[in-house]
Amino acid sequence: MTVCIRIEDYVYDAVKLAKLHPGGEIFVLQCSNTDGTAIFNSSHRRRFPHDKYKDFRVDPAVVPASLERTNVDYANYFELCQRVSPLIPRGGWAPWTYFVKAALLLGAAVFLDCYMTFVQRTYTLSAIAVIIFGFIGLNVQHDANHGAVSRHGWVNRLLGLSQDYIGGNGLGWMVSHNVVHHVHCNDCHRDHDLDLGAIRLKTSTPWQAFHRIQHFYFLLLELAFSPVHISYNIGLCISQLRQENNVLSPYWRTHRYLMGILVARFGLGLFMAPSMTTFYQLVTMYMIGGFYLSFFFLLSHNFENVAKDTIDSSKGDFVTNQAITSSNVGGSWLAQMNGGLNFQIEHHLFPRVHHSNYATIAPVVRQFCKEKKIAYVHFPTVWDNFLSTASHLKLLGKF
Secondary structure, X not given: OOOEEEEOOEEEEHHHHHHHOOOOOHHHHOOOOOEOHHHHHHHHOOOOOOOOOHHHEOOHHHOOOOOOOXXXXXXXXXXXXXXXXXXXXXXXXXXXXXXXXXXXXXHHHHHHHHHHHHOOOOHHHHXXXXXXXXXXXXXXXXXXXXXXXXXXXXXXHHHHOHHHHOOOOHHHHHHHHHHHHOOOOOOOOXXXXXXXXXXXXXXXXXXXXXXXXXXXXXXXHHOOHHHHHHHHHHHHHHHHHHOOOOOOHHHHHHHHHHOHHHHHHHHHHHHHOOOHHHHHHHHHHHHHHHHHHHHHHHHHHOOOOOOOOOOOOOEEEHHHHHHOOOOEEOOHHHHHHOOOOOEHHHHXXXXXXXXXXXXXXXXXXXXXXHHOOOOOOEEOOHHHHHHHHHHHHHHHOOO
């Protein structure tokens, strides 16, 4: 069976395209049997060269019926690309200072891991480690798994594996985040990030009495993000490896082996210092780290008057769909801490532009949205964003 990828009106052999992709095969194969138009356009900031790859087109007779065709308008998007392009140096890749930052974060994480395992583990060191893990998640793996660090695919792939080092699954994240969430942001029928039964994030989620107080308890639930996420990733990795003819199987095997890092962290830690205190420190580290990561992601797409029920990601204007489902908070200093993810609007419009550029292009994007009468939400502080999110959750918690 041919593995397909749809780009605009044509369907291509994904495997053949992947072999020629200079940014690495995985960034094409992650879109297998989906409409890859949005990912291609937003990653390359130009239209796909159909004539160049016409020999890779697939006979319509063998195209799976499940392969959806989107009808999104990119005219505004490419106009915006022309405006921001002069402000984006080096093609949007990371500056050399970023590699110093990444090396310091990864080096500190490995050092603390070894020190706490073989010398001494304390709650203070665990707290420092979890902050560094959070910075790796937001600053290193996120850019890398979007392909935004370097034009060389192996650099992005290598740094993207830092997701697995801190307890996640890089490939699972790429599929669920890049292919699903980014393309279908806040689409109630397609964005699985809205499918949290314990927190009612959309009106189609069946209402439960406890949702009345979700604007109070949602912070507590975010502490459970890491355990739930890790369990999900283990199950996902096993299920994907059981699928026959899965073109991503070699990559899934790599991530299966990397799950050993988590086992070793707990196993060696408890072996060297067998006590409940050690166990509590390890669990606390993951819970706080998961909280830090999930906190900012939840705020970004859940706030007062955010678009959800009206979003159909298979049609409409691309800039509008992305801008009215996301929000920004703070400025360049927070961007340095959180890998630019406080500029969610710019990130969703330009996911393969390194985060060091977002503060620079944000005023241009904001002015463009103003001209096109597209809502652009920017909160001055995290506290303002938090209050808006709590208000939004309170409204959705009503029967």
